[in-house]
Amino acid sequence: MVFLTIGGAAWGGNRLVPSQSVLFLSARFHSVAHMKTPSLLIGPTLRYRENPMLHPVTDAVWIDTAGGVLMAEGTIAAVGTADTLRAAHPDARVTQYGADHLIAPGFVDAHVHYPQTAIIASWGKRLIDWLNDYTFPEETRLEDPAYAAKIAARYLDLTLAHGTTTVASYCTIHPHSADALFDAAAKRGQRIVAGKTCMDRNAPDGLADTVQSAYDDSKALIDRWHGKGRASYAITPRFSPTSTREQLSALGALWSAHPTCLMQTHLSEQTDEIAWVASLYPEARDYLDTYETHGLLGARGVFGHAIHLEPREVDRIAESGAALVHCPTSNTFIGSGLFDMAGLVARNISVGLATDTGGGSSFSMLRTMAAAYEIGQLRGTPLHAAQLMWLATAGSARSLHLDDKIGSLAEDLEADVSVLNLSSTPAIAQRFENANDIWEALFATLMMGDDRAIADVWVAGARRV
Numbered sequence: 001m002v003f004l005t006i007g008g009a010a011w012g013g014n015r016l017v018p019s020q021s022v023l024f025l026s027a028r029f030h031s032v033a034h035m036k037t038p039s040l041l042i043g044p045t046l047r048y049r050e051n052p053m054l055h056p057v058t059d060a061v062w063i064d065t066a067g068g069v070l071m072a073e074g075t076i077a078a079v080g081t082a083d084t085l086r087a088a089h090p091d092a093r094v095t096q097y098g099a100d101h102l103i104a105p106g107f108v109d110a111h112v113h114y115p116q117t118a119i120i121a122s123w124g125k126r127l128i129d130w131l132n133d134y135t136f137p138e139e140t141r142l143e144d145p146a147y148a149a150k151i152a153a154r155y156l157d158l159t160l161a162h163g164t165t166t167v168a169s170y171c172t173i174h175p176h177s178a179d180a181l182f183d184a185a186a187k188r189g190q191r192i193v194a195g196k197t198c199m200d201r202n203a204p205d206g207l208a209d210t211v212q213s214a215y216d217d218s219k220a221l222i223d224r225w226h227g228k229g230r231a232s233y234a235i236t237p238r239f240s241p242t243s244t245r246e247q248l249s250a251l252g253a254l255w256s257a258h259p260t261c262l263m264q265t266h267l268s269e270q271t272d273e274i275a276w277v278a279s280l281y282p283e284a285r286d287y288l289d290t291y292e293t294h295g296l297l298g299a300r301g302v303f304g305h306a307i308h309l310e311p312r313e314v315d316r317i318a319e320s321g322a323a324l325v326h327c328p329t330s331n332t333f334i335g336s337g338l339f340d341m342a343g344l345v346a347r348n349i350s351v352g353l354a355t356d357t358g359g360g361s362s363f364s365m366l367r368t369m370a371a372a373y374e375i376g377q378l379r380g381t382p383l384h385a386a387q388l389m390w391l392a393t394a395g396s397a398r399s400l401h402l403d404d405k406i407g408s409l410a411e412d413l414e415a416d417v418s419v420l421n422l423s424s425t426p427a428i429a430q431r432f433e434n435a436n437d438i439w440e441a442l443f444a445t446l447m448m449g450d451d452r453a454i455a456d457v458w459v460a461g462a463r464r465v
């Protein structure tokens with residue numbers, strides 16, 4: 001059985017991965033109910049004035065070393081100095097963090113595949129083989145609704161423990177896989193973006209839908225979830241090679257009927273993939289054109305990877321207002337290439353940051369920031385700690401059109417907060433001690449930190465980790 005083929009040659013086979021041993025996570029969840037008593041977090045606080053990708057970094061972003069965040073009824077009621085907030089809210093329940101902590105917005109991971117949780121860190125393949133040999137067999141297992149629910153819960157527990165409060169996830173072709181993630185996020189009070197993945201060709205038996213079922217199932221999920229609580233729907237054609245023109249057109253029509261939905265897909269990740277797209281769509285001007293001509297390019301479009309872009313593609317992305325998502329651990333792990341952050345940001349294109357679990361090799365947005373830094377170094381444009389944090393929070397939120405709700409510590413936004421411990425291991429602690437300023441101190445955690453650096457996570461004002 002051939003799943004994906006390039007130029008007629010078979011790449012991959014119908015092998016199932018051995019069943020995964022169940023990873024048992026003890027979720028350190030506290031009460032889900034919103035607190036009636038306001039909650040006041042005191043400690044160094046990360047604040048944004050402007051986009052630090054476009055403005056001088058330390059003007060745009062600053063750390064108030066004696067700051068505070070007041071949370072009430074699931075939202076941020078006030079951000080300011082510790083003294084002022086304490087005086088104005090004497091009844092608030094206070095949580096005090098030390099000088100080696102940072103109160104930051106919860107991380108926003110703008111492109112993930114939760115169904116790939118159990119096959120993260122699979123060895124030695126490039127994109128098409130990796131999909132055939134690891135990804136599709138695992139995604140097939142989510143035909144079992146109980147397994148989908150188990151993986152959705154496991155994924156959200158793992159990512160919350162890494163300080164990630166919102167993800168935009170692909171699901172599998174099975175509609176219940178989207179229900180499972182929306183349900184699991186609602187139970188945890190999390191804001192979530194997700195969509196059923198659509199593919200009606202070049203997919204194995206059991207992992208293909210049709211033009212009609214992709215349209216109908218996606219529409220039913222939109223009706224069920226979009227705008228309900230903290231959920232929003234992303235129409236999700238996997239990528240051009242796994243959809244027929246007819247399916248892309250049907251999803252384009254669905255998007256124009258539901259314009260407040262996002263549309264997420266993959267674009268120009270590997271050169272072999274681009275050549276394959278050219279052979280499948282000989283009429284297309286380039287890879288982006290396969291989406292554009294089927295109604296799948298627009299301001300609420302979110303394109304993952306976008307590494308090997310043609311000048312026309314960059315022009316059209318900039319004109320349309322669509323967002324790109326940088327997936328640096330994935331781009332190195334699968335061997336895809338070096339995203340041109342500086343060049344694309346200079347075109348005023350909105351860029352988010354993402355793990356791309358499980359093509360990416362980590363659930364951690366700290367590890368993802370480290371990889372983004374390293375790729376910047378390889379391109380001669382290293383990113384500042386403030387830019388990395390902005391990308392992992394406000395930048396990703398903006399790419400998902402959620403920056404009026406999450407991604408910053410600002411009044412009236414939803415109270416999703418991750419508190420970093422900047423001396424979480426002996427190696428990081430000694431670097432913290434030796435830092436000349438707060439940015440150096442933070443940078444050590446961005447480069448070397450993991451889930452041990454996540455001191456607390458607050459979701460809609462409730463402590464969850």
Ligand code: GUN
Nearest residue numbers: 113238239266330356359
């Ligand atoms: N392109 C199409 N599907 C996928 C996927 O699941 N992961 C990555 N990294 N690229 C893709």
Ligand code: ZN
Nearest residue numbers: 111113304356
């Ligand atoms: Zn992806």
